[in-house]
Amino acid sequence: MKNDILYFKFSDENFAAKVLRLLAWPILCAMLVFLTSCSDFDKEFTVQSANSTVEVYTDGTGFVSEFFDIAVKKAENYGGVYVDIPQRFTDASGGVHWRDFQLAAARRDGRDEYYSWENNVPGYSIYIGAEHCKNCSADLPTGLTKIQIAYWLGRLVRQEGGREVLFLPAYMGRVHGQGAKKTLTLKLPPGGTLRPSQQDRTAAYDVVRSAPNEIQVSIPAGKGDRVLPDIEVEYPAGTFVTVTSGKRVEWWLSDHFLPFISISGLLIAGLFILNRWRGWRLPACSIAVDSKETESISPALAAYLFLDWKPGAAKAAFMASACHLAMKRMLRLSGLGEDCEASDLSARQVRKKGKVARARWYGLPAVTRSVFGRIEGERPVNDRRTVVNALYGFERDLHQIVAEEYRKIRGGVDRTRLATAAIILALGVAVAYFIGLLLYSAAISGLLLIVFVVVTMFRHPERFPVATGTAEQFKQALGLMVGLPVMVIVALVYIGTTEVISEQWPYLMAILLHIAGIIAVLAMLRMPTSKQRRIRNNILNLSRYFNGEMDGPAMSVECYEHYLPFAVALDVEQRWTERFNLWRESQKMDACAPDWRISS
Structure with missing residues (x-):
């Protein structure tokens, strides 16, 4: 999930091509550094209000339609906003679950708009609007604009003894963490009873039953809605469609997928190193020459x-x-x-x-x-x-x-070690992708790679080709004196300006351990x-x-x-x-x- 507000890309393809040839991999990181360091949502946009309608069906799914009233204050802006959709939640017993999600529509002022989405640990970040640089034609016009997003939510019912509990988040989506006033209208199946929360819910938001099967939730402006307690409605058994055992297994695998792949890479690295280390022990001393x-x-x-x-x-x-x-x-x-x-x-x-x-x-x-x-x-x-x-x-x-x-x-080449390193790398990339820190992890990896190259260059200069011609020497000097420092600065700035939320920290630590595992496995290639x-x-x-x-x-x-x-x-x-x-x-x-x- 982005710490900053809006996202844009360079449109000067010729300039990007030149930079790509000089700096190769850091070009994308450089773009994101400008993205994160230049965005200033509060000066360009104001979220005035947010209204959501959630209609829950007896199959345990819900259709969500949300409207965000956004005032555009500057003529030159980034052309779009991120809407954060929470999918990961923790129930009353402490279990972590994942709500099913399917995007239905993304509109601006009633018309379909370009959108893209990114993964993160709490859920998804949906970008609505054209991605571009400043001074481009896709700037949003000043004045009031309405952003609409519609999507399906699933897995909203859990079994507790002989009762079924419908649980809904106190907020469905939000625009860049803005604490604007928000109203949720919940249309529910009949027969439900609102459960009192263990937390002090009255201090967080107001709940009013506006109709027999309709509840209205009001969240005041400035309230930090990420930590608001869920809304739980209790129903008699049999109200919702019975979930099969196969579906429960599928849900359980989905809930534990991210922790599983996070641990799998570390286990593979640890078992491989332990196995090779045990086999590396010196044999018993000989008493005669062979x-x-x-x-x-x-x-x-x-x-x-x-x-x-x-x-x-x-x-x-x-x-x-x-x-x-x-x-x-x-x-x-x-x-x-x-x-x-x-x-x-x-x-x-x-x-x-x-x-x-x-x-x-x-x-x-x-x-x-x-x-x-x-x-x-x-x-x-x-x-x-x-x-x-x-x-x-x-x-x-x-x-x-x-x-x-x-x-x-x-x-010859130890293909087992290379395959193990490739598997750990793939699992680490998957973790970084699903938690929304793929480029952040790439910046860390690139920084470590640059440090490794520089240290190797000083320790083993014979491993690097020596430039012969004047032009080659100039390119080599330019790469060492300009290219490497620029890449280091780009990586450090991006790492320093990207917010890592609390839910992402454990997985970021797992990614760093994946990198350490890859280094350890590859280092064993040099072991006799x-x-x-x-x-x-x-x-x-x-x-x-x-x-x-x-x-x-x-x-x-x-x-x-x-x-x-x-x-x-x-x-x-x-x-x-x-x-x-x-x-x-x-x-x-x-x-x-x-x-x-x-x-x-």
């Missing part, structure tokens, strides 16, 4: 996992991949330090051979093959290439290739899966194994060469080589130069 896990990942990924994806992991990942190539006899290395050189690059020849040789090449991880391409592209000196020189300018691509390998281990956690734990165990702190595969030449690239990735290749030399001495093996080393 050799199968190391066979399924590249040494480069081991380096990034061990160093927690820090920038310094690129060098360790690159050197580990070079060592991996040497272990696969794709090249030879002069050593394992940063100053090592590579020679005898044989992968190109291997790829030209038969299927077995090509399978051996393409069986290598993608990052290992990419590292070979970088080393191969270095200019050789005496058939030797400095390995670390090939890393320069390759760090970002290396990180992306390893991250892609890590995503494949994850199993059980397989990813298992691989990382195995890498940590591998480090302990290299240092002799954990059992693992029995030492052998094959074992040493298989795990040497991982030892390089974890920066313990010296300790791993020392363990191998001690084993070799215990086995009385002669020292020899391996064929993956460049001979002196």
Whole structure:
């Protein structure tokens, strides 16, 4: 329900198109800011009186016809008014119910008029009049004008023991909360007895039986009619049409629909997070290294996992991949330090051979093959290439290739999480729509999105494209220095100038919790899966194994060469080589130069 009085839209389509291209989503919020901040109903209109007639039928429905006498004081005005229709009510026992509503007509001065309506928690806001900006031809003429609205109300009877109670609101509609004098004429079926209210009704309004089956209610000017007690008329059982069980179930679902969808989104978010959190718990500590896990990942990924994806992991990942190539006899290395050189690059020849040789090449991880391409592209000196020189300018691509390998281990996009976030979003949008705070909620969401983008921009500038040309740089600067501040101001002004009534506050809190639930569910997309956690734990165990702190595969030449690239990735290749030399001495093996080393 609007806090301000009247509503208008910009009619300058060219200007709106330009703003839309620059600011995208906030254009609608900007329109509503001007709408709410510029409206001044009291200076342009005065509600002089309101008269309503309600005719109740024995099927439990009523036909309402209302007339509002409105004095137009200014020639330039907004061209229409909102009529608020209450549908949500609380009975004497505290139960919340919803009256059925069906609009029959909306007229101005006896002629059909343009109308639209919006949802809100107490009921509906019906706009009668053309929506436009000031200085447009649709301004209402000065003087007295009569607004008429007619509609059907249903579900006006409830059962209480052996009696039937007809309950009617003390007011049917109102124009922008104006406290004008109001008269209600109630035409009722015969046999009814007016029930005394538990509240002090006499202080709220006067009730007079003007005819045997007619009651007249007078509400004095200035009375806050939102909180007036309902008018209750008691009838003998059987006066109205008996309601079927199916209809009662339908009514119950309708009464609890809004709380249900409000709670459903929160329950879905909570259950999803709880389920994933329970599944995210770390597995029991292993007592030995799982050799199968190391066979399924590249040494480069081991380096990034061990160093927690820090920038310094690129060098360790690159050197580990070079060592991996040497272990696969794709090249030879002069050593394992940063100053090592590579020679005898044989992968190109291997790829030209038969299927077995090509399978051996393409069986290598993608990052290992990419590292070979970088080393191969270095200019050789005496058939030797400095390995670390090939890393320069390759760090970002290396990180992306390893991250892609890590995503494949994850199993692709987690569609369950995305679907859950979409369901919560849909429920949150539905709640915002039915309580009349859709744009208000969009303004809050947009404000949070802008804050997120700005924080991400400062923390991770590499994720945003860099403008190359002068025109692109100007547009980017204009968007950052003008566009974002304007959007923030628009959102804040709209949030600050829009009234949230008491009935809307609980649902607004539910919407905010929906937003928090969506953020939490999407944040879990970055959490590692059980397989990813298992691989990382195995890498940590591998480090302990290299240092002799954990059992693992029995030492052998094959074992040493298989795990040497991982030892390089974890920066313990010296300790791993020392363990191998001690084993070799215990086995009385002669020292020899391996064929993956460049001979002196």
